[in-house]
Amino acid sequence: MTQFEVQVDQYKADGNKAVCFKLVRSTKDLTNPEIDFHPDMCHQVFGDSETIFGYKNLSIKIYFAACSLTIYLAVEYAEKINKAISGGVEADDIMAALTKDLIPPGYLTNIDQFASRVSSDNEFKPFGVLKQAYTTEDDGRHFEIYQPTMDTPGFREFHSRLQIFLIFFVDAASFIDADDDRWSFLVLYEKFKDDSGEWRHAVAGYMTAYRYYAYPDRVRPRISQFIVLPPYQRRGHGCRLLEAFYSESLADPAVLDITVEDPVDTFQRLRDFVDCRRLLFEAPELFANPVALANGFTETMATVARERLRLNKRQARRCYEILWLRCTNRSDPSAWRNYRLTVKSRLNQPFRKSGRELAKAAAALESDELQAVLGDLSRQQRIGHLAEAFDQLVSDYGQVLDRLASVAITAGARNGAVAENGAAEACPVDCR
Incomplete structure (x- = not known):
């Protein structure tokens, strides 16, 4: 590496390390590094190399008020490269990359203003209708799942901030057309008590599904986006959110079956687990019966899986293979x-x-x-x-x-x- 390359290399930063997220519940969280988390990817924002050029000791702070998702955005660095060193190459415009199509207007750049918003987050109420509530067995934390629509006052703006996480944690993610009323939403919140003892709701994850037409008079919801935010992962919340969606679909006589849009591996494993568990409970005569499983996948199995659980035939067949493997010596x-x-x-x-x-x-x-x-x-x-x-x-x-x-x-x-x-x-x- 030449001396010029060594010198310029000091002004390169790994975007996934430079970007720092927080879900801020109180002003004390602003200085708590234990709640920091970083992106899994940032190629849609900073290019395929995920490298940001032009800054020494770069830190990009994207903080969210945990309830309302009000955003604080700051770009901090020790030194910015000048053209004499870079050979005329400009430093990357980080703010433009973040705010052009990603972070919507209304974000804050003053930390004191943001702290004030966090303090007033106790006024936030979840959007939509409460669909499910549960308490985790290991630590007794409370969670609720709500169903809003784009017509729910305030939800459109809230969703524009919530969907930002997709770009940093879901490969090939894209934003939906919020004006299409065939989209449905479920949002997961943790219900917790703040320092004053008041109940509040912090965002923990959400999912979207699109209702496709199924001939002649039914609909076929297709799960499109599904994310549990990093501080809440590996606690079983993904299962709860998916189960809540299934409950809503089973209660709707118009739903024929449920599909998923090109599921990634992590979601496919989650879906397989939830669906296999449901089949073992709802249709044990077929899916927990070694003799029936060894005799092959039948139309009866496909029909039962669709009518009792709204599983499409392809997913029913996959679950059949998993449960047959379970019984195979x-x-x-x-x-x-x-x-x-x-x-x-x-x-x-x-x-x-x-x-x-x-x-x-x-x-x-x-x-x-x-x-x-x-x-x-x-x-x-x-x-x-x-x-x-x-x-x-x-x-x-x-x-x-x-x-x-x-x-x-x-x-x-x-x-x-x-x-x-x-x-x-x-x-x-x-x-x-």
Whole structure:
């Protein structure tokens, strides 16, 4: 590295380390580093390298009043690069990157004004209708889930601040069209007492779903965004939020089934766990019965999963494979072979059509040798892919089964009231 590069390198910062979030409940939190948390990603704000250029000892403070989500924004640094050092290259305009399309107007840059807003946060009331309330078993903290709409006074502005977290914690996240009334929302709050003994509500997470039309007269909600904020992760709140959405959907006769928009791995594991637990409780005659499971996935299973739980066929089949694995003795060669071949057959379905298309294309070639090579490569690639996909799937299923083994499948499973022994999800996810 040249001397020039060494000198310029001092003015580069990792955006994920430079950005610092706080959820501020009281003015004491402003100087409490224990509640700081940092982004998982910032490429949508600062570029693919996630590097910010032009500052020494850079600190970007994005503080939220824990209840109202009023924002304090500050960019602090020891020194800003000048053009003589950088060869004419300007320092990145951090404020422009943050406020152009991300942080809405109304944010504060004066810490005293922000402290005053935090003190008045006791006036904040959750938006919408209370749908569920629960108390965590391990530490007795209280949580509530509310259902607002964009017509709920004040929620539109509140949502514009809440959705900021998606960009920093959910890969490929994007904002929704808030003017489309087919969106539905659930917001999770912690209900806590402040220093004066008054009850307040701090934001802990939220989710969105879009209601698609299902012929002839039904709707098919598609979960789009789902995030539990970092200070609340790995405590089971993702399960509670998803269960609340399921409860709302089951109560609506217009809902045919529920889908998810390209779920990321973290959400898929959460969804698998919740759905498998529900199937074990709601349809044990099919999904907890080793004989029924070994006989294959049936239309009856798909229908029961849809009618009792609003699961779509694809997710019902996935849960069937997880619960069949739960009952399969891997030490029994015959039982394990039956499971493996059945799952691989399902995994191979997308290749069957492509394989036929490849064969037709090869048949049109003049060279028999080229045709043979294409056929061999396709077969080898398919076999390799299937083996890899199966092993990964069994590993993923195993994580769900480990978590199922840590809970009691009781009547409380219907609404998420299940004791867990420390196994919980990390759940900042956008399902798109």
